[in-house]
Amino acid sequence: MDKRVERKSHSLGERYAAMTHDLQWETTYQSMDRVFPFDRYEGIKVRDWSKWEDPFRLTTDAYWKFQGEKEKKLYAVIEAFAQNSCQFGVSDARYVNAIKLILQAIAPIKYSLHRSLAHTGRHLRGDALRVAVQMQASDNLRHFQNETHAASVFNKYFNGLHSAPALFDAAWYLAPFKSFADDVASAGPFERIVAISFSFESLLTDTLFVPYMSGAAHNGDLSIVAAGFSGQSDAARHKMLGIETVKFLLTQDPANLALVQRWIDKWFWRSFRLMPIVAMMQDYMLSKRMMSWKESWQRFVEAPVEALFAELAQFGLRLPTGWAQACDSKEHLSHQAWNVFYGYGDAIAVHTWIPETDELNWLDQKYPDSFDRWYRPRLAHYAQRQAQGHRFFNRSLPMQCQVCQQPMFFTEKGNPRLIAYRQTEHEGETFHFCSDHCDTIFSNEPAKYQQARLSSHTLLHATDGGAKADLLKASLAASHLSNGRDQGDFSGSEDDTNFSDWGGGQDMKEAQL
Amino acid sequence: MSNVFIAFQANEESRPVVDAIVADNPEAQVVYSPGLVKIDAPGKLVIRRETIEEQTGRPYDLQQLQINLVTLSGNLDEDDDTFTLSWKH
Amino acid sequence: MSVTATTNALLYVGWDEHMMFATPIVLPMSLDTRFEELIHTALPSLYGEHPDFKLIDWSKAQWFQGDRLFTPRMQATLAEQGFGHKAVLRFRTPGLEGLRGSCG
Numbered sequence: 001m002d003k004r005v006e007r008k009s010h011s012l013g014e015r016y017a018a019m020t021h022d023l024q025w026e027t028t029y030q031s032m033d034r035v036f037p038f039d040r041y042e043g044i045k046v047r048d049w050s051k052w053e054d055p056f057r058l059t060t061d062a063y064w065k066f067q068g069e070k071e072k073k074l075y076a077v078i079e080a081f082a083q084n085s086c087q088f089g090v091s092d093a094r095y096v097n098a099i100k101l102i103l104q105a106i107a108p109i110k111y112s113l114h115r116s117l118a119h120t121g122r123h124l125r126g127d128a129l130r131v132a133v134q135m136q137a138s139d140n141l142r143h144f145q146n147e148t149h150a151a152s153v154f155n156k157y158f159n160g161l162h163s164a165p166a167l168f169d170a171a172w173y174l175a176p177f178k179s180f181a182d183d184v185a186s187a188g189p190f191e192r193i194v195a196i197s198f199s200f201e202s203l204l205t206d207t208l209f210v211p212y213m214s215g216a217a218h219n220g221d222l223s224i225v226a227a228g229f230s231g232q233s234d235a236a237r238h239k240m241l242g243i244e245t246v247k248f249l250l251t252q253d254p255a256n257l258a259l260v261q262r263w264i265d266k267w268f269w270r271s272f273r274l275m276p277i278v279a280m281m282q283d284y285m286l287s288k289r290m291m292s293w294k295e296s297w298q299r300f301v302e303a304p305v306e307a308l309f310a311e312l313a314q315f316g317l318r319l320p321t322g323w324a325q326a327c328d329s330k331e332h333l334s335h336q337a338w339n340v341f342y343g344y345g346d347a348i349a350v351h352t353w354i355p356e357t358d359e360l361n362w363l364d365q366k367y368p369d370s371f372d373r374w375y376r377p378r379l380a381h382y383a384q385r386q387a388q389g390h391r392f393f394n395r396s397l398p399m400q401c402q403v404c405q406q407p408m409f410f411t412e413k414g415n416p417r418l419i420a421y422r423q424t425e426h427e428g429e430t431f432h433f434c435s436d437h438c439d440t441i442f443s444n445e446p447a448k449y450q451q452a453r454l455s456s457h458t459l460l461h462a463t464d465g466g467a468k469a470d471l472l473k474a475s476l477a478a479s480h481l482s483n484g485r486d487q488g489d490f491s492g493s494e495d496d497t498n499f500s501d502w503g504g505g506q507d508m509k510e511a512q513l
Numbered sequence: 514m515s516n517v518f519i520a521f522q523a524n525e526e527s528r529p530v531v532d533a534i535v536a537d538n539p540e541a542q543v544v545y546s547p548g549l550v551k552i553d554a555p556g557k558l559v560i561r562r563e564t565i566e567e568q569t570g571r572p573y574d575l576q577q578l579q580i581n582l583v584t585l586s587g588n589l590d591e592d593d594d595t596f597t598l599s600w601k602h
Numbered sequence: 603m604s605v606t607a608t609t610n611a612l613l614y615v616g617w618d619e620h621m622m623f624a625t626p627i628v629l630p631m632s633l634d635t636r637f638e639e640l641i642h643t644a645l646p647s648l649y650g651e652h653p654d655f656k657l658i659d660w661s662k663a664q665w666f667q668g669d670r671l672f673t674p675r676m677q678a679t680l681a682e683q684g685f686g687h688k689a690v691l692r693f694r695t696p697g698l699e700g701l702r703g704s705c706g
Contacts, residue, residue: 012576012593055589062576069580206584210520210549217548225548229522233582240589290546304586307515310602311588339706340624378622378706381653396648397628399614407625417619417705419626421690423668430688432614456628457612 012057016128019059021050024127038123042188045253049126052248055240063135067142067234074146074230081223082153088506091219092287093158093499094490097350098216099151099224100160101277104349105177106208107147108168112181113196114140120189129193132241136197139234143227150227157502158495160349160486166479172398172455172472173341173348175405179452180270186448190249191263197242199267199320201235203305208278209235211296215286243308250315257316262444268320269437273404276337283334283363284355292366293334302327322437325413331367332416335375340409342382343394347472349481351490354383374416391489397456397471402431403438403449410434426450517558517587517598520551527581529568530560537564549583558587560596611687613680615648618694619705622652626690633681637674640691654698666692 010018027035039046058066081087090096117137121130148164155161168174184195213228246264249256279293291299309319342352355363360379364371382392398407412420422433426446433439442449459471473487481487485494499505519534521527523545534552535541541554552558565573575596587598611633616626627648631640641660649655665674667683668690675683685691700706 012591055591056576056579057591058576058579066576066579073580210584211546214546214549218546222548226522229548229583232584233579236579236582236585239585243588303516304518307517307586307600310515311600313602336621336624339621343622343624374704374706377702377704378700381622381701381706392622392651394623396623398624399616399626399628409621409624419616419618419621421616421626421669421692423690430686432688432690460612460628460630 016054016057016059019061020054020128020131024049032125036123036125038189039125042190043259044190044249044256046126046249047252049129051252052126052129052244054128054132054237055244056237058132058135058237060131060135067138070230070233071142071146074226075149077226078146078150078153078223081150086220086222087154087157088499088502088504089220090505092505093495094351094353095216095219095221095285095287096154096158096495097160097352097490098281098285099154099221100158100350101281102147102224103151103161103164104167104171105174105274105277107144107151108164108174109177109181110140110144110147112185114138114144116181116185116187116192117196120192123189129241129245132237133193133197136234136238136241139231139238142234143231146227146231147224150223153223157498159482159493160351163349163480167349167476167481170479171349171476172400172459173344173407175400175455176274179403179405180274183270183448193242193245194260194263195267195270197238198246199242199264200271202239202242202308203268204271204275204301205232205235206300206304207275207282207293207296210300211291212278212282212286215282215288215290218290219286219288246312246317247315250317254316261317264317265321265437266441266444268326269322269435269441270404272322272326273401273406273434273438276333276340276406279334280337280341283366284338284359287359289359289362292363294330294366297327297330321440322435325435325437328413329410331370332374332411335363335367335371336409336411339375339378340398340407342379343392344398344472345391345489346393346487347470347476349476349479349486351488351493351495353490354379354386370416386489386491395470397459399432400454400456401434401438402452402454403433403441405452405454406434408432408434514556515600515602516553516555517585517600518551518553519558519560519585519598520549520583521578522581522583523548523550524581527578529565530578530581532568533564534558534560537561554598557597557599562594611680611685611689613685614688614690615645616690616692617649617652618692619698620649620652620654620700621706622701623649626692631680633685633687634679636677636679637683638676640680641676652701654695654700657698658695662696664694664696666690666694668692 026032114137117133117140121134121137124130151161168178184192187195209228209232213225217225246260249260282293282296341348345352360376385392400407408419410420412418420435422436422439423430424439424443431442433442459475490496531543531550535543538554538558541552541558544551562573562575585598587600590597610630613629613631614626615629629644665672
């Protein structure tokens with residue numbers, strides 16, 4: 001900062017109180033319950049809102065000042081990147097497919113969250129929490145904008161980036177993200193904070209925005225990385241908001257514990273079920289590799305989350321029910337996700353490929369207990385078929401979980417041989433799940449999840465069950481996706497041939513970084 | 514004892530903050546990866562405005578560190594002079 | 603949704619330990635379909651390109667309705683054997699362990 005900072009006449013604590021608690025009033029023209037009609041129906045009990053305080057003690061004036069500084073720095077990087085045509089300096093055009101996934105899956109979630117949080121930031125009775133949540137809403141709109149701006153440079157030169165909003169609503173492989181966003185939007189205000197600020201941001205988003213982004217920097221993409229790191233500084237505030245709120249709710253009334261724990265169980269699992277794409281971005285889409293998904297899970301999830309829950313145990317909370325299974329999956333998640341995406345390679349708006357030999361060896365080195373046993377042989381078979389001119393494309397309609405809407409590719413905990421199937425009956429209909437945890441989520445709120453529209457079923461309705469091959473692929477046409485350009489194997493794609501023709505990736509090769 | 518941590522974008526603005534943390538927290542461990550610097554410490558990590566100002570020779574507003582912050586872990590207590598991450602357990 | 607035997611129901615079919623097909627498959631199917639017809643018409647079109655498929659000895663295949671092992675009657679229909687809308691049919695082919703033994 002180049003402004004001289006004066007010694008302040010009021011302390012940070014005093015300034016914070018003046019700009020939050022001291023601005024609150026009890027309404028008289030209308031009752032408080034009419035002004036805040038949504039903050040009691042969930043059953044959460046709050047006695048004294050004055051006990052909630054933002055650990056960062058961020059006031060609105062400071063917020064806009066610091067956010068403005070962040071944007072100036074970030075946009076200088078994005079502009080320099082564009083002006084210097086740095087999109088040709090990334091290590092490999094395959095890497096750009098990770099940017100496509102960010103734009104298609106992550107950015108739209110941010111947009112939806114901004115709206116959900118704007119609603120929350122209006123409808124919670126506590127003044128200080130409202131201020132912090134309103135900042136979180138504004139932050140999420142910022143993230144959507146910044147991710148979109150950073151990706152827009154790549155959109156001029158690579159396929160698959162041009163129709164993200166339409167794709168988000170229609171694409172089967174983005175259904176987990178859309179259903180997550182819609183689930184948040186249709187939840188109550190307290191649940192949203194436990195879902196997003198706490199479960200999603202505190203527990204899991206570091207995996208995408210810290211080690212993955214560092215890996216992307218290692219591959220020459222300073223633009224997306226700057227947007228990612230800068231966005232995660234906002235997430236640091238959201239995490240603290242979430243943790244503070246959880247502690248607050250548990251100290252306000254012991255009766256809140258059961259509901260808060262149930263929300264944490266649900267939303268840890270729903271958030272974890274978004275991770276397959278992140279895992280495969282980390283392990284398969286960064287040509288120059290550093291940290292594996294397994295390592296980033298261990299460093300950025302296992303250790304910090306166990307520390308956090310050791311701290312929260314004093315309030316009666318325990319680790320989420322899905323915790324052990326999530327940790328067990330770290331050996332397999334990225335490989336199983338890649339197997340899905342590779343197989344459905346012409347029904348998704350990103351390219352996929354068989355990794356190079358040195359990349360396969362790196363995967364074996366990082367996953368000595370699982371990669372060579374379960375996953376390298378499959379990739380070898382696919383490579384053989386591809387060499388023979390019969391690149392494998394899975395033409396079947398995938399079964400999807402009713403709750404998380406992921407294709408049902410997850411294997412049983414401790415047994416990577418077998419896909420996990422769970423089911424339950426409700427009002428005479430059978431519903432299917434990928435796991436006990438999605439099954440439990442359904443059972444707690446069947447009226448919500450029985451309405452879920454699963455892509456595979458919807459596509460069959462539309463075609464009256466007719467020709468099933470290529471249904472998934474055809475479903476992308478409505479999202480302005482161009483057959484043969486946005487889909488298919490990376491090898492021989494426009495992205496591939498263009499990048500070579502333009503001399504892409506040469507800087508990194510010459511530097512031998 | 515569990516670690517607390519804080520991570521910054523690795524640049525010239527965060528460098529004096531990292532140096533101040535290392536000076537005030539003898540058990541802190543610093544790891545650099547592309548674009549990022551992460552500092553872990555067992556149980557507690559304190560960032561002092563005064564120490565940062567000694568590094569830079571200029572006044573520093575502790576809330577400024579949010580500009581280059583990436584992520585953190587621990588209970589946060591912040592006032593005008595110190596930014597502390599800690600666990601009680 | 604009420605589904606009669608003459609309309610298409612949804613069946614979910616999974617070949618255990620063959621994750622080249624990454625998930626169980628959604629199959630619109632008349633519940634009037636005889637089991638033998640399912641094996642010899644539907645399954646080859648779904649799974650035929652897997653190198654293990656032509657090696658299957660159907661007399662040794664194990665069948666599951668959901669997670670319950672059952673012995674299918676080849677001439678009986680799906681409806682007659684208790685398969686309704688959104689039922690799961692799994693099969694396992696002992697000795698065949700997927701691509702290069704990887705369950706893929």
